[in-house]
Amino acid sequence: MKKLLIIQGGGRPHGNTAQLVSAFADGARAAGHEIEIINLNKLQINGCLGCNACRYGKPCVQKDDFNDMVPKIKEADLIAFASPLLFWTISSKLKALIERFYCIAEYDENPAWGRYEKYPVEGKDAVLLMTSADDFFWTYEQAVSYYKYTVINYIGFVDKGMYLAGGCGDTNGKPQIQGTEHLKKVYDFGYSL
Secondary structure, eight states: OOEEEEEEOSOOTTSHHHHHHHHHHHHHHHTTOEEEEEEGGGSOOOOOOOOOGGGGTOOOSOOSTHHHHHHHHHHOSEEEEEEEOBTTBOOHHHHHHHHGGGGGOEEOSSOOTTOSEEOTTTTOEEEEEEEOSOOOTTTTHHHHHHIIIIIIIITOOEEEEEEEEOOOOOSSSOOOGGGSSHHHHHHHHHHHO
16 A cells, blocks of 8 residues: 555646546545545645755745645655646646755755755655646647656656546636546556556
């Protein structure tokens, strides 16, 4: 059994992303994993200020909900980053959370090329879950690039896959993911972990 932390970076309460997260969680739960879902719409998490107080042994100067999430992040065996596609990338809420990983970095005497520090989540598993109205061959290109570079290559998570649910209806109407095969497929993806 693994501890899975699913971080939902925005979206409507019962929208496409929420339904995708729920189906993924149901599949992982059916496989025997412990699941916790955190919806960033209900929290206040600010982006990194770049003040570098954390580089001098001080805790992050920002007093927001990220601090309460740190133990959950460190304890999780896998983190699922979930977001609707907004302006061709992940939501600003999810990006703010990922930026704040900076304050939990630790000194590394021999950093890997392109890095300056190590993260206490290095070697833990991660997945990316996304929904969008569009479903072009390039729809998720920027979001996937950010995930691979930042979450996997820089922070050091181990990629366990992505589920990119394109074609979930336009942004003005009701969620339409239930009319696709995405919920069944993402359930299977969650179950397979």
